Amino acid sequence: MASARVDLDGNPIKPITICMIGAGGFIGSHLCEKLMAETLHKVLAVDVYSDKIKHLLEPSSLPWADRIQFHRLNIKNDSRLEGLIRISDLVIFFLSSFMCLCSRVSDIALEFASNIINLAAICTPADYNTRPLDTIYSNFIDALPVIKYCSENGKRLIHFSTCEVYGKTIGCFLPKDSPLRQDPAYYVLSEDSSPCIFGPIEKQRWSYACAKQLVERLIYAEGAENGLEFTIVRPFNWIGPRMDFIPGIDGPSEGVPRVLACFSNNLLRREPLKLVDGGESQRTFVYIKDAIEAVLLMIENPSRANGQIFNVGNPNNEVTVRQLAEMMTQVYSTVSNEPSLSTPTIDISSKEFYGEGYDDSDKRIPDMTIINRQLGWNPKTSLWDLLESTLTYQHRTYAEAVKKATSKPVAS
Numbered sequence: 001m002a003s004a005r006v007d008l009d010g011n012p013i014k015p016i017t018i019c020m021i022g023a024g025g026f027i028g029s030h031l032c033e034k035l036m037a038e039t040l041h042k043v044l045a046v047d048v049y050s051d052k053i054k055h056l057l058e059p060s061s062l063p064w065a066d067r068i069q070f071h072r073l074n075i076k077n078d079s080r081l082e083g084l085i086r087i088s089d090l091v092i093f094f095l096s097s098f099m100c101l102c103s104r105v106s107d108i109a110l111e112f113a114s115n116i117i118n119l120a121a122i123c124t125p126a127d128y129n130t131r132p133l134d135t136i137y138s139n140f141i142d143a144l145p146v147i148k149y150c151s152e153n154g155k156r157l158i159h160f161s162t163c164e165v166y167g168k169t170i171g172c173f174l175p176k177d178s179p180l181r182q183d184p185a186y187y188v189l190s191e192d193s194s195p196c197i198f199g200p201i202e203k204q205r206w207s208y209a210c211a212k213q214l215v216e217r218l219i220y221a222e223g224a225e226n227g228l229e230f231t232i233v234r235p236f237n238w239i240g241p242r243m244d245f246i247p248g249i250d251g252p253s254e255g256v257p258r259v260l261a262c263f264s265n266n267l268l269r270r271e272p273l274k275l276v277d278g279g280e281s282q283r284t285f286v287y288i289k290d291a292i293e294a295v296l297l298m299i300e301n302p303s304r305a306n307g308q309i310f311n312v313g314n315p316n317n318e319v320t321v322r323q324l325a326e327m328m329t330q331v332y333s334t335v336s337n338e339p340s341l342s343t344p345t346i347d348i349s350s351k352e353f354y355g356e357g358y359d360d361s362d363k364r365i366p367d368m369t370i371i372n373r374q375l376g377w378n379p380k381t382s383l384w385d386l387l388e389s390t391l392t393y394q395h396r397t398y399a400e401a402v403k404k405a406t407s408k409p410v411a412s
Contacts (some may be wrong), residue, residue, distance in 0.1 A: 001021075003302075004319035005038075005039070006302060007300050007301050008297070008301050008375065008376065009204065009301075009303070009304075011284075013039070013114075015039070015040040015041050015042065015086075016041050016042070016089035016090055016299075017041070017042045017043075017044065017087065017088045017089050017090075018035070018041055018042065018043050018044065018088060018089065018090045018091075018092060018299070019044045019046060019084050019085050019090070019091045019155075020032065020043055020044065020045055020046060020092045020093070020094070021046045021047075021075060021091065021092065021093045021094065021095075021124075021146060022046070022047055022093065022094030022095055023043065023045035023046060023053060023069075023070075023094075023254050024045065024048070024049045024050050024051065024052050024053055025047065025052065025094055025236075026052070026121060026238075026240075026243045026244065026288070027094050027160065027238065027288070027291075027292075028045070028047070028052075028053070028092075029052035029053045029056075029242055030240070030242070030288050031092070031292055031294050031295055031296075032045060032053050032056055032068065032087050032297055033053075033056065034069060034292050034293075034295075034308055035296075036056055036062075036064040036067065036167055036189070037064075038130050038296075039296075039300075040067070041067070041299075042067045042068070042069075043067065043068045043069070044069050044071060044084050044087075044088060045068055045069065045070045045071065045095065046071045046073050046075070046081075046084065047070075047072070048072060048073070048074060049329065050070050050072070051250075052111045052242050052386045053068075053070070056072055057066055071084060074148070075142060075145070076163065081145065081146070081149065082145075082153070085146075085149045085150060085153055085155055085298075086149075086153050086155075086345055088155060089155070089156070090155070090156045090157075090158065090299065091146065091149075091150050091155050091156070091157050091158070092157075092158045092160075092299075093143065093146050093158070093159045093160060095138065095139060095142070095143065095156065095160070096159045098115045105179075108332065109206075110198060111341050114131035129327050132204040132207040132357075135208050135211065136207050136210075136211045138210055139208060139211035139215065140211040140212075140214055140215055143159075143215050144218075146227075147159075147218060147219055147222060150228060150230075151222045151226050151228045151397050154227075155229075155232070156229040156231075156302060156306070157219065157229070157230045157231070158230070158231045158233065158295070158298060158299065158305075159215070159216075159219055159230060159231070159233065160233045160235065161212050161213075161215065161216050161232050161233060161234050161235075162209065162212050162234060162235060163189065163215040163234050163235060163236045163237070163311070163313065163364050163366065164206070164208060164209040164212065164361075165196055165209050165212050165216060165234065166189045166194055166196055166197075166210055166361070166364065167196050167197040167198040167199075167361060168197045168198070168207075168362065169186060169187040169189070169197075169362055169364075170185075170186045170187070170195070170197070170198070170360060170361050171183075171186035171187040171361050171362070171363070172185065172361065172362040172363075177255050186367075187323060187362075187363045187365060188315075188365050188366075188367050189311065189364065189365060189366055189367060190311075190367035190369070190370075191234070191308075191309040191310065191311055191367070191375065192370070194311075194367075196209070198210060198212055199359040202357060203357055203358070203359035204357035205354070205357055205358045205359045205360070205361060207316070208235065216232055216309070216311050219232060229306045229307075230306065230307065231298050231304065231305045231307075231308055231309075231310065232259070232309040232310070233295065233298070233309075233310055233312055234309065234310065234312065234366075235286075235291065235312055235313070236284050236285075236286060236309050236311060236312065236313025236314070236364060236366045237283055237284060237285045237286065237313065237364070237392060238286055238287075238291045238312070239260045239287070239288065239386060240287055240288030240289065240389065240393075241288070241389070241390055241393035241394075241397075242393075243257075243258070243260055243390070244258055244260070244261035245257055245260055245261060246261065246265050246268065246394075246398050246401075246402065247265055248263065248405055249398055249401050249402060249405060253402050256353075256354075259283075259321060259324070260285075260328075260390065262274070263324070263325055263328050264328075264332075264390075264391065264394045264398075267328065267329070267332045267336075267391070267394075268395070268398050268399060268402040269392065269402055269406060270338070270341065271331065271341075272341060272343055272344060272345055272346040273325040273328070273344060273345045273346075274345075274346055274347075274348045274353060275321060275322055275325060275344070275346065275347050275348065276321070276348055276349070276350050276353050277347075277349060277350050277355070277360075278322065278347050279320055279321035279322030279323075279324075279325060279345070279347075280320055280321070280322065280362075281321050281362060281363075282318055282319065282320050282321075282362065282363040282364070282365075283318070283319065283320075283321065283324070283363075283364055284313050284314055284315055284316075284317050284318045284364060284365055284366065285314065285317045285319075285324070285383055286312065286313045286314035286317065286379050286381075286386075287314075287379070287380075287381035287385075287386035287389070289381070290314070290379040290380055290381050291312050291379075294310070294312045294375065294377045295312075296369065297375040297376075297377055298310065298375065301374075301375060304374045304375060305374065305375065308370065308374060309370075310370060310371045310374075310375075311366035311367060311368060311370070311380070312366070312377075313364075313365075313366035313368075314379035314381075314383075315365050315366055315368060316379070317379075317380075317382065317383040317386075318363075318365060319383065322345070325344070325345050325387065326344070326345070327383065327384065327387060328387055328391065329341075329344045329345075331384065331387045331388050332391050332395070334388075335388065335391045335392050335395050336395050336399065365401075373393030
């Protein structure tokens with residue numbers, strides 16, 4: 001039972017009030033589900049959209065109905081934010097893409113929370129190039145009030161950053177035939193030792209990573225100088241149901257979501273998957289439900305999580321983007337009972353797909369030493385299994401809507 005749960009040190013877990021900024025997004029919705037189903041914590045859910053958590057808010061007869069409240073706020077200009085933070089024990093801050101576009105949490109919202117979780121901002125590579133100003137403002141400037149309110153009101157903060165703060169690996173600067181490229185010391189990314197290496201200023205793709213790094217440095221400085229209790233999370237490609245959007249269905253038709261949703265959109269429309277620069281970049285992927293387990297451990301073990309920066313990813317699920325496309329094509333064919341296209345992928349240049357100023361890292365593999373030592377967490381789900389779960393959801397949720405959107409009207 002939730003009331004009998006204990007933390008990693010055997011202490012009873014007391015219910016707290018959490019102000020979750022960006023609760024209506026991909027990560028926030030899964031975290032809300034976890035908190036409602038398995039704990040007695042109360043959530044003040046702050047966002048501009050509630051579609052992904054609607055099932056948690058209605059009907060009022062749900063067993064957790066009195067433990068979750070939705071506050072529709074724009075964090076840029078709503079005076080209620082600080083109030084919500086003040087009445088909370090923890091603030092969780094996810095800057096979700098929708099929230100970045102049109103919201104800032106108000107003063108009252110922050111007054112109500114003691115713990116703040118931040119989850120809201122522009123977080124798709126296509127926007128880093130074409131909207132660098134919005135990227136910097138939404139990921140840095142818009143985060144400042146949340147950090148300020150938490151520090152001034154003595155509230156614990158869990159801030160969601162990104163693995164992009166690492167930038168490029170040291171290994172990518174070595175000669176292509178150098179044996180050192182195979183040495184993990186040159187490509188595995190560690191929270192307390194890896195440098196943050198970005199491209200030149202004209203490569204505006206790094207505006208996002210730079211803004212996120214600056215927020216991390218500000219939070220760390222608030223902790224060192226003013227005693228802010230914080231945890232910083234660096235997600236490494238969390239994927240699963242409800243991630244991003246399908247262009248033209250539940251998002252802008254001209255929108256470009258992240259890779260999993262991009263490929264899902266191609267599969268649903270029976271179009272070749274577009275491989276940017278041949279899909280040679282390597283990435284690791286972790287299932288959202290595994291990652292949420294790690295976040296819950298951070299929430300309920302503050303003595304082990306405060307002052308820490310945590311990589312949260314699955315180094316065992318590393319593939320090239322091309323391999324990801326091939327695997328998704330196979331899985332979707334099984335899920336949908338549709339044959340794969342004769343030409344399942346096509347190559348496209350990064351300039352054509354993202355525009356001028358694009359740049360990227362070669363690999364992103366997380367070092368899991370710190371999170372394993374502090375919280376005993378390890379991911380469990382294989383890449384095939386998480387893709388099967390995700391694409392089953394994508395097909396069930398979107399296939400009919402995409403079919404209707406793409407069907408030609410019958411001639412009269």
